[in-house]
Amino acid sequence: MAIFAFLSKKQALRETDNIKSAKKMLADFLTSKQSFVAYRLPGESTAYSFPVGKTEPFNVSEFTPSGFEKAFIIAPFRMSENAFALWPVSGKSLVEIDTSDEIISGNQSFRLPQERDEVRQSYTKSFSVIKDALDHQVADKVVLARRLEVTDVPDHILPRVFCQLCRAYPNAFVYFFDHPKVGRWMGASPESFLEKENHTLKTVALAATRKSDQHSEDWNMKELEEQGLVSTFVDEVLKEYGISKYQKNGPEPVRAGSMIHLKTSYEFGAVNFANSVGRFMQSLHPTPAVGGYPKDIAIQLIEEAEKFDRGFYSGFLGPVNQGEFRFFVNIRSMELGDDKAVLYLGGGITRDSKESNEWEETRLKARTLLSVLHSVKQNYCNESIHLR
Numbered sequence: 001m002a003i004f005a006f007l008s009k010k011q012a013l014r015e016t017d018n019i020k021s022a023k024k025m026l027a028d029f030l031t032s033k034q035s036f037v038a039y040r041l042p043g044e045s046t047a048y049s050f051p052v053g054k055t056e057p058f059n060v061s062e063f064t065p066s067g068f069e070k071a072f073i074i075a076p077f078r079m080s081e082n083a084f085a086l087w088p089v090s091g092k093s094l095v096e097i098d099t100s101d102e103i104i105s106g107n108q109s110f111r112l113p114q115e116r117d118e119v120r121q122s123y124t125k126s127f128s129v130i131k132d133a134l135d136h137q138v139a140d141k142v143v144l145a146r147r148l149e150v151t152d153v154p155d156h157i158l159p160r161v162f163c164q165l166c167r168a169y170p171n172a173f174v175y176f177f178d179h180p181k182v183g184r185w186m187g188a189s190p191e192s193f194l195e196k197e198n199h200t201l202k203t204v205a206l207a208a209t210r211k212s213d214q215h216s217e218d219w220n221m222k223e224l225e226e227q228g229l230v231s232t233f234v235d236e237v238l239k240e241y242g243i244s245k246y247q248k249n250g251p252e253p254v255r256a257g258s259m260i261h262l263k264t265s266y267e268f269g270a271v272n273f274a275n276s277v278g279r280f281m282q283s284l285h286p287t288p289a290v291g292g293y294p295k296d297i298a299i300q301l302i303e304e305a306e307k308f309d310r311g312f313y314s315g316f317l318g319p320v321n322q323g324e325f326r327f328f329v330n331i332r333s334m335e336l337g338d339d340k341a342v343l344y345l346g347g348g349i350t351r352d353s354k355e356s357n358e359w360e361e362t363r364l365k366a367r368t369l370l371s372v373l374h375s376v377k378q379n380y381c382n383e384s385i386h387l388r
């Protein structure tokens with residue numbers, strides 16, 4: 001033990017247990033252009049990373065835990081496009097990484113800059129396409145998303161942003177990956193898609209958004225309906241797969257950063273899905289939390305109203321390990337590259353939605369990542385963030 005006398009406890013631990021500094025490992029991957037994955041599961045103190053070797057495109061319906069052992073799965077919003085499985089370089093396994101050495105001052109002072117008129121007007125246009133369809137009873141709910149571009153985001157701050165996201169959002173699924181076929185993305189998702197633990201499958205119906213300082217009032221009809229449609233959809237998919245016995249709890253309020261959502265939790269036996277878990281995922285995705293209700297009509301309306309490709313935003317992603325898996329909905333996320341970050345921000349629109357409230361909701365959601373980007377930039381570049 002004496003040889004560690006001059007090291008801090010954390011450093012000594014790193015020497016003995018082979019825990020690497022997240023900041024250093026991710027910086028090395030970025031400078032050497034090595035594809036990688038890094039993630040931290042909700043509620044856990046340990047984060048993991050690995051250099052990516054074998055990569056395989058696949059159709060979500062083909063997914064089985066045994067066929068994708070040790071892979072990290074990344075599925076897009078559109079089920080007509082391929083998902084990707086990323087495995088560690090052969091002979092390498094997951095490395096525990098320490099994200100705690102990156103403690104910087106908080107982000108309380110963060111104020112979201114105003115956005116350009118064109119951005120605001122374009123949202124208004126897309127909103128009216130959706131609202132018209134809802135008013136004509138074409139659908140009951142559609143999730144409308146927009147993009148927000150942040151300039152001057154240099155590569156060297158990204159490992160620090162990842163560490164800071166882990167610290168700021170202990171209950172989120174925090175991830176960061178870079179791969180030539182999939183792109184470079186980072187996020188802090190509050191929403192589980194589907195998880196298998198022991199012999200149980202778990203999912204949630206998460207929707208409706210309030211500022212966390214507004215939670216004392218009762219949830220109104222519009223919010224209850226918006227979340228209720230996600231629950232109705234999950235119930236319908238379970239029924240379609242012949243699952244009649246399941247545990248359902250909620251809805252109850254849950255905190256996600258500076259927001260509160262309503263969540264209903266579901267648990268059911270995995271035995272019902274011997275080889276059909278991939279097909280089940282294909283039926284479940286996208287839930288009306290990120291798509292809409294009815295599903296196919298909502299997807300068509302999204303294509304019509306949003307003038308961009310969602311890519312991996314509002315798809316799902318996560319690790320497969322020892323026959324179990326933890327998949328999360330890819331929200332509160334950003335696509336990185338060329339010295340910029342593009343945030344994707346969505347919100348559920350129903351017939352009772354007001355455009356200005358929905359716009360503000362997307363700005364509230366932007367805070368999750370922007371407040372962290374801002375504090376890292378302030379501390380290491382001595383400047384604030386710039387929106388395009």
Ligand SMILES: C=C(O[C@@H]1C=C(C(=O)O)C=C[C@H]1O)C(=O)O
Nearest residue numbers: 207208209289331345346347348
């Ligand atoms: C679509 C997003 O979030 C989803 C939409 C919500 C809403 O409409 O209130 C709430 C939580 C998420 O299920 C997003 O953050 O981009």
